[in-house]
Amino acid sequence: MATYLVAGGTGFLGRHVLPLILDRDASAEIHVLVRRASVARLEALVDSMPGGERVHPLIGDLTEPGLGLGSAPAADHVLHLGAIYDLTAGDEQAATNVDGTRSVIALARELDATLHHVSSIAVAGDHEGPFRETDFDLGQSFPTPYHRTKFEAEKLVRDAEGLRTRIYRPAAVVGSSVTGEMDKIDGPYYLFPAIAALAKLPAALPVAVPRIGATNVVPVDYIAAAVVELMTAPGRDGQTFHLVNPRPQPVREIYAALAEAAGAPHPAIGLPGELVRPFLTPTPDSALDAGRKAVLGALGIPPVLVENLTLPTVFDDRDTREALRGTGIEVPPFASYAGRLWSYWRENLDPDRARRPHPAGPLVGRHVVITGASSGIGRSSAIATARKGAKVILLARRTAELDAVVAEIRAAGGEAYGYPCDITDDESVEHTVKAVLAEHDHVDMLVNNAGRSIRRGLYHSTDRFHDFERTMAVNYFGAVRLVLAFLPQMRERRFGHIVNISSAGVQGATPRFAAYVASKSALDGFTDVAASETLSDGITFTTIHMPLVETPMIAPTGRYNIGPITSPEKAAAMVVRALIERPKRIDVPTGTLGELGHVFAPAVKDRVMHQMYRMFPDSPAAKGTSTDDATPAPRRTPEPRHHTSSVLGRAARKVGRLVPGTHW
Structure with a gap:
């Protein structure tokens, strides 16, 4: 021996x-x-x-x-x-x-x-x-x-x-x-x-x-x-x-x-x-x-x-x-x-193996975290993303509504998990992120959808500094908190994509939305800097400058909302596109027009925006003259689109994409 x-x-x-x-x-x-x-x-x-x-x-x-x-x-x-x-x-x-x-x-x-x-x-x-x-x-x-x-x-x-x-x-x-x-x-x-x-x-x-x-x-x-x-x-x-x-x-x-x-x-x-x-x-x-x-x-x-x-x-x-x-x-x-x-x-x-899509589809098997998933854009995005084969991990404050969305997705054959989470609270986010990574190993994509909107002119905001703090707490600090929490494991896997829901109001500087637009602008700035630092690690960002979407968030301002309103389903389609194609940003024509006006005719743009400010006053809730936030606007039924307008819309989007960096 x-x-x-x-x-x-x-x-x-x-x-x-x-x-x-x-x-x-x-x-x-x-x-x-x-x-x-x-x-x-x-x-x-x-x-x-x-x-x-x-x-x-x-x-x-x-x-x-x-x-x-x-x-x-x-x-x-x-x-x-x-x-x-x-x-x-x-x-x-x-x-x-x-x-x-x-x-x-x-x-x-x-x-x-x-x-x-x-x-x-x-x-x-x-x-x-x-x-x-x-x-x-x-x-x-x-x-x-x-x-x-x-x-x-x-x-x-x-x-x-x-x-x-x-x-x-x-x-x-x-x-x-x-x-x-x-x-x-x-x-x-x-x-x-x-x-x-x-x-x-x-x-x-x-x-x-x-x-x-x-x-x-x-x-x-x-x-x-x-x-x-x-x-x-x-x-x-x-x-x-x-x-x-x-x-x-x-x-x-x-x-x-x-x-x-x-x-x-x-x-x-x-x-x-x-x-x-x-x-x-x-x-x-x-x-x-x-x-x-x-x-x-x-x-x-x-x-x-x-x-x-x-x-x-x-x-x-x-x-x-x-x-x-x-x-x-x-x-x-x-x-x-x-x-x-x-x-x-x-x-x-292969250090980049996590980047390879599943043969059955670009979102099949992807672990996608969506915040604000109990209603509105978040709910519709969760349903649409799950239909594409992703495992959706949903975060929201309201447990009952969150559970209902999870149950709906599972009933349709999708894979969904819900985690009650307050993204403005450090301990809540830390606990949730640890639970998500422990139970699902990793996160491929993050959709920062949770948001807070306040429509109120500056003259009615001089004694309401907390409006600015509240929007920043959710729209900026909440989103950044989650990005920072998931970033290390994304870097370790050399893959990650983060979709930040911004607003076309950032491009147009919509009057009476100073608190909201400022918070979304801060997130846009953070995103641009972060994207330049994480690129070699396979971590990319998409900013969606959303138009006005019919969600509970805009209900308090009711009929005082300006312009056409998009359905949550159309907004969800933009989110799914962002997850699949991963462009730098997705805009809408009105947002791009506002951005171009700011660059080429800033004085004219200010005058146009000022006229909008005068034409559409603050709601009673914003003025503080009503105990109710507002009477919610009746749900709008989208009118059927005619073939001609559909063709023209597609043509406009194709023309828009000729502009470098523009995705409509």
Whole structure:
């Protein structure tokens, strides 16, 4: 019976090595070094492994002196997989890659065990030309802290006296060639989003790929199988093994295989590498280098990755291939498993996967929060959005009305959930947001519909400052409160869309609505700034400048409302359009006209608005001469639209959309 002590057993490579050891030796016992906080993770990992009961946690820490161990069980083999594999990491990785290795060496010596050290081809640094398995210090330099720490760690192992050692140098590790599984974005995976972007182009479109050199990648299952085979093979102490692709892999070849899997254009011609070399390497010109980094940053590619994308070194693995002869363990061609790597990344690792719409429809499965959902625009929007397949999460103060809307949607086959919430209260919003995220995991879209309208002229408002406070509390602070609450999880998922219901009155500066228009204007300003900050995280905003809509909110002003009134159903259609198309804003012609008047004829516009102010006085409620708010205006039945007016309306909308930024 052999006993193994494994450092890094819960890591990506470790998760593939453990089941192979258990399968190879039915009597093997494995002790895995884990932090106390990671014991449950280890137990969950081995629970599904045949023989998993032979895997035991050993509480310790690779970064602690003496590994944080009081005592260690006897072991025949110490397998050191624990390390930081990250080109973008800085000098902090020395604590794990170097100091941790020093502690593992001491433990292996104490146990009189064979030390199996998983190093990396990074030890070759910037060496040009062949690098044999017996080579080590050839005077190479190290382009990153990662390269240097891997060299220093291996040097400790090679210099250790009185210790049986075997060293393994994997190339760049990618996912399993069988399942495509990978645990994180690293190495070549940083290039996948760029390939996904190219996949939006016609596949038949020829592209030119520069001849910039070759790299070397191998799947994790090959490395795991080779390590276990070589670790248990007799007579291999003191040897070093290159776990690499036998021949360098041109970057053009890697791209072609992934492009085939992604449906992206294939490379048709090659360009001289010198054309893009300045883009791939740092330049002394600070302005050019800043521009290079900005472009790479926009693509989500760390500059250090492209600087080390190709290898000047050719790794000789003849000793490894000879040792594995007859075992059936070989590096598969990259093209044979590139499709599985791509599929797994697309479904599990693509940082923008939350942005992809459901094949059945753009709102199917989306989690949409709608405020003010118990009546009016909110109620109609909830019903319309649920019909499109969204899960609607409804917020409102009035519980009974909210429950009725939820029941109505569910009766029609939709999915709806109601949460009583006062958006003007910090504690209420905090409690509601926590409940929503706990019960629904995430929110894709937010419709800030809840609002408060007050129609009252300034002369009747001089002793009513609370009017301005009330409208700001709901229309501005309430909306902003919810945006800020949901923003972190939207950023984490790299997707979110927020629809803010504003008013055409903001564009026209409608008289007697100073308190209301000011609060909506504040929200518009907040939205414009927020949209500029969140764009790269996939979080977008739509502002809908709504016309007057027949809702309970306008009932107190009754017949004193100015202009045509839109139905809640038409307003809901605008909301659904905002959720699906996600334009910057949606306006109505009257609002756009008011905006243009403000820009091109501000004095004329003021005179027109003043005449409207004089023609339509304050309601009795606004004047304070009635104990009732007002007699609600009778519900208007929309007149049937004639075909001619319908055609003209569509034509007007098309003309309006020719104006940049205008969506009618």
